[in-house]
Amino acid sequence: MQDFFLNSFRPVSIIMGAVMLILSARRLRDFATARARDQYLFVLGLLLIIISVLPALLRVVATRFGLPPSQNGGIILAMMLAIGILFVLNLQSLDRNEVNKRKLDLLNRACSLEHFRASEEFAKVPPKAQRETLCIVPSYNEADNLVHLIERFAALREFGRTLTVVVVDDGSSDDTEEVVRASGCVYFRQLTNRGQGSALRSGYNLAIDLGYMYAITIDADGQNNPEEIPSLIMPLARDEADVVIGSRILGKHDITVIWRHWGVKFFTALFNLLSGQKITDISSGFKAIKVTSLKKLNLYEDQFQASEFLMLSAKTGARFREVPIHFKQRHSGKSKKGNDLFYAIKFCSVLFFSWIRYR
Known part of the structure; x- marks a missing residue:
């Protein structure tokens, strides 16, 4: 049953990986709209196709990490890779949010200051x-x-x-x-x-x-x-x-x-x-x-x-x-x-x- 499930899932994985590759590649060709996420999407799509087409390769790598030399070892390694990638992406997102937060704060205060200088309230400031x-x-x-x-x-x-x-x-x-x-x-x-x-x-x-x-x-x-x-x-x-x-x-x-x-x-x-x-x-x-x-x-x-x-x-x-x-x-x-x-x-x-x- 497990082999049937895995063999049935492989074609779906290949299709998903191909879609990710095509979509990300089209965006990467246009430098004006390309984003870092498109690069990650391209790499993830490529990895998904390789793992689906060559599952034995994943099991070989799994044994290097002391995991079982079977399909279960490959599945565990794939899950570990997925979690690791998601963790890195989450950290990058948090970092980008923090940078944007600081830029927004600077912009807000700068615009507020300019608005204040142009208002009648600025006349209340003493010499x-x-x-x-x-x-x-x-x-x-x-x-x-x-x-x-x-x-x-x-x-x-x-x-x-x-x-x-x-x-x-x-x-x-x-x-x-x-x-x-x-x-x-x-x-x-x-x-x-x-x-x-x-x-x-x-x-x-x-x-x-x-x-x-x-x-x-x-x-x-x-x-x-x-x-x-x-x-x-x-x-x-x-x-x-x-x-x-x-x-x-x-x-x-x-x-x-x-x-x-x-x-x-x-x-x-x-x-x-x-x-x-x-x-x-x-x-x-x-x-x-x-x-x-x-x-x-x-x-x-x-x-x-x-x-x-x-x-x-x-x-x-x-x-x-x-x-x-x-x-x-x-x-x-x-x-x-x-x-x-x-x-x-x-x-x-x-x-x-x-x-x-x-x-």
């Missing part, structure tokens, strides 16, 4: 001599929280330093644009939703391109206090640090889920072990950095970017300082971080791979 601190607020569907957050920035206009607040809208579908435009803050919109990490990179690009001295980030959900911005900027202005972190551990925090609190402690301890630093809050979104130090960072994570930011800063030799802050509960709505377990796994993954990167 070059007054560009000292850029406060970046990444936001995605946080209009209700932004209303209350922006009101609290008014008191900072007189804290002794020039402050520009820019809300980077990561493709929101709510009233974010209307809220920000009416507030007097600078509105910057990403053309597509790419994630908080991409929104922060757009803000960092603005800080660099527009010649600011310091960049500070604050969450749009109302968990951070704009009134505490001066305490983060002062160590930079005094040249006591290159990166300043607002620490809920040193200050006060409204714990909503106990395992998130212990998760912060665990990942912070892991970060300190890998980087040689001594910080207390690795996942704080309330941070400040000198733009000269910012230029050294090669950031590309779209999510869970807090650990990437700090790990790469540590690897460039940045001086760290922490200041106590009050970390509150969200003013309204739900967190967009998703499942706690998934968040922890991804956060740890980004932390580890940022550690093994050169820069």
Whole structure:
């Protein structure tokens, strides 16, 4: 029965291989439409025909690998080859997707920047001599929280330093644009939703391109206090640090889920072990950095970017300082971080791979 099945399958295999050869060969002749997949398809079609026409050859090769010198050995070897080829193709596909992802991110941020420069919002940017601190607020569907957050920035206009607040809208579908435009803050919109990490990179690009001295980030959900911005900027202005972190551990925090609190402690301890630093809050979104130090960072994570930011800063030799802050509960709505377990796994993954990167 087995021999009957195999002998019946051989003609089908030969036909399939011939079809693959013809289709791939026709595409390979046209250089403009040829792709790497056509080369793989041509080789696979050729192998399929050879294996079908000369099954004994496959059994001979199988014995070299210690497999049974029978049809079963040839079948096992063919399956091993097929799995190996599929594995390589999958890796190549993942690699190509990663390259395309980075190109898309660069294109999105470049187009968003050009769109911003051509908009009336660019007129809100102060003259070059007054560009000292850029406060970046990444936001995605946080209009209700932004209303209350922006009101609290008014008191900072007189804290002794020039402050520009820019809300980077990561493709929101709510009233974010209307809220920000009416507030007097600078509105910057990403053309597509790419994630908080991409929104922060757009803000960092603005800080660099527009010649600011310091960049500070604050969450749009109302968990951070704009009134505490001066305490983060002062160590930079005094040249006591290159990166300043607002620490809920040193200050006060409204714990909503106990395992998130212990998760912060665990990942912070892991970060300190890998980087040689001594910080207390690795996942704080309330941070400040000198733009000269910012230029050294090669950031590309779209999510869970807090650990990437700090790990790469540590690897460039940045001086760290922490200041106590009050970390509150969200003013309204739900967190967009998703499942706690998934968040922890991804956060740890980004932390580890940022550690093994050169820069």
